[in-house]
Amino acid sequence: MQKFDDVEDLRVRRTRKLLTQALIEGTVEKGFAALTVRDITRRAMVNRSTFYRHYLDKYDLLEQHLNEIYEVLEEGGIIGEGRPEGNIDEEIIELFKQIQQFPDFYRVMLGPQADAFLSQRFRQQTQQRVLAYYHQTFPEAASDPDTLPLDLKFTTIASAGCSALGWWLEQERPSTPEKFAHWLRQLSYDISISTLKPKK
Amino acid sequence: MQKFDDVEDLRVRRTRKLLTQALIEGTVEKGFAALTVRDITRRAMVNRSTFYRHYLDKYDLLEQHLNEIYEVLEEGGIIGEGRPEGNIDEEIIELFKQIQQFPDFYRVMLGPQADAFLSQRFRQQTQQRVLAYYHQTFPEAASDPDTLPLDLKFTTIASAGCSALGWWLEQERPSTPEKFAHWLRQLSYDISISTLKPKK
DNA sequence: CGAAACGTGTTGCCTATGCGACACAGAAGA
DNA sequence: TCTTCTGTGTCGCATAGGCAACACGTTTCG
Numbered sequence: 001m002q003k004f005d006d007v008e009d010l011r012v013r014r015t016r017k018l019l020t021q022a023l024i025e026g027t028v029e030k031g032f033a034a035l036t037v038r039d040i041t042r043r044a045m046v047n048r049s050t051f052y053r054h055y056l057d058k059y060d061l062l063e064q065h066l067n068e069i070y071e072v073l074e075e076g077g078i079i080g081e082g083r084p085e086g087n088i089d090e091e092i093i094e095l096f097k098q099i100q101q102f103p104d105f106y107r108v109m110l111g112p113q114a115d116a117f118l119s120q121r122f123r124q125q126t127q128q129r130v131l132a133y134y135h136q137t138f139p140e141a142a143s144d145p146d147t148l149p150l151d152l153k154f155t156t157i158a159s160a161g162c163s164a165l166g167w168w169l170e171q172e173r174p175s176t177p178e179k180f181a182h183w184l185r186q187l188s189y190d191i192s193i194s195t196l197k198p199k200k
Numbered sequence: 201m202q203k204f205d206d207v208e209d210l211r212v213r214r215t216r217k218l219l220t221q222a223l224i225e226g227t228v229e230k231g232f233a234a235l236t237v238r239d240i241t242r243r244a245m246v247n248r249s250t251f252y253r254h255y256l257d258k259y260d261l262l263e264q265h266l267n268e269i270y271e272v273l274e275e276g277g278i279i280g281e282g283r284p285e286g287n288i289d290e291e292i293i294e295l296f297k298q299i300q301q302f303p304d305f306y307r308v309m310l311g312p313q314a315d316a317f318l319s320q321r322f323r324q325q326t327q328q329r330v331l332a333y334y335h336q337t338f339p340e341a342a343s344d345p346d347t348l349p350l351d352l353k354f355t356t357i358a359s360a361g362c363s364a365l366g367w368w369l370e371q372e373r374p375s376t377p378e379k380f381a382h383w384l385r386q387l388s389y390d391i392s393i394s395t396l397k398p399k400k
Numbered sequence: 401c402g403a404a405a406c407g408t409g410t411t412g413c414c415t416a417t418g419c420g421a422c423a424c425a426g427a428a429g430a
Numbered sequence: 431t432c433t434t435c436t437g438t439g440t441c442g443c444a445t446a447g448g449c450a451a452c453a454c455g456t457t458t459c460g
Contacts, residue, residue, distance in 0.1 A: 004445090004446075009445080009446070011445085011446050011447070012446070015446080015447080046448095047447065047449075049447080049448075049449080050446080050448075053446080053447075
């Protein structure tokens with residue numbers, strides 16, 4: 001797999017978007033396990049060799065897709081301490097609108113009958129992301145023996161976030177992405193305060 | 201505007217598909233008149249210069265899209281190589297299954313608040329297609345001075361078909377393609393009989 | 401069992417497309 | 431009026447991606 005000089009090239013972004021979209025649609029249609037690289041590239045109208053210029057395999061594609069989601073969440077401060085920035089709020093809302101476009105896919109990942117590999121990898125990545133974020137934000141907390149074990153915190157927070165998202169998607173008529181983003185920010189902020197901020 | 205060596209190149213087909221899709225979505229969203237080439241290319245994630253490698257302007261894109269639809273219908277035996285005695289019902293049903301692929305777009309084109317240029321061009325192209333069809337099917341009718349003027353017939357038939365289609369798409373709960381095809385077949389059959397079949 | 405048939409990765413060559421720039425036109429605004 | 435801004439249409443150059451072929455592993459079926 002080779003890298004690209006200009007990751008911002010329109011062709012690169014378009015190819016990645018098409019492949020990701022095909023991954024989601026294909027997963028909904030026939031399941032992630034049965035999905036082949038050929039299926040994805042055929043649906044995306046992208047040559048198979050091009051797929052390997054960007055991703056190692058379908059698992060790599062999935063993880064990169066999830067990572068992109070987390071990056072947006074972290075930039076917006078949804079994960080951890082909320083720092084409201086008007087500009088980034090719109091991006092988060094856009095993200096949830098995108099998620100809402102493929103509720104079946106995330107339902108597959110988060111629902112009760114979720115694909116084994118998918119849901120495991122999703123929660124696992126979520127936890128890792130939360131871990132990395134808190135290492136950046138609270139570097140001193142890692143060496144504090146008196147606080148709760150970090151793993152427990154991260155597992156709890158990650159699981160809470162996944163459950164919240166799953167709950168949102170399971171609703172009959174999900175509320176607007178704006179409202180859900182607001183709730184999620186409040187939730188994550190409360191959790192941050194109660195678990196990470198040392199009481200004075 | 202330049203031509204391409206290999207029109208079957210996956211990149212060419214993908215680009216055209218994305219642009220066409222963006223045209224349809226953009227037309228539904230903000231109307232065909234207000235739609236710019238920039239809007240289309242931005243939505244399609246295609247460079248603006250690439251647009252001009254394929255189309256002259258948005259009108260050219262629209263016409264090529266309509267032509268492709270008609271070509272698909274002809275390949276399916278719906279318009280071309282018509283058999284007047286055959287089972288026309290199935291052919292008409294196939295037609296509406298094709299149209300149902302882009303319901304919003306045709307709603308914009310044919311509905312009461314339809315864009316002026318769009319609906320005009322659509323009716324115009326439909327009329328030309330009907331003209332070609334009847335030239336194939338009834339070659340002797342073209343030279344018959346005693347029948348009604350052909351233009352009048354075709355205009356009437358095409359306009360009737362478009363109006364009926366627009367009415368169908370405007371319904372709250374459009375009836376099944378089968379039922380509507382039955383009605384339309386009766387209508388068109390009556391028109392054909394009364395205007396094209398010479399009385400013995 | 402053998403042999404099609406399919407999926408995975410990889411490579412070298414060719415080309416469609418992106419990018420940046422340009423001239424031009426019309427519209428909005430000081 | 432003179433700017434400023436946006437859209438149009440075109441161009442040369444650089445490159446991401448298509449295509450065809452390859453070796454290899456796995457399923458499928460006769």
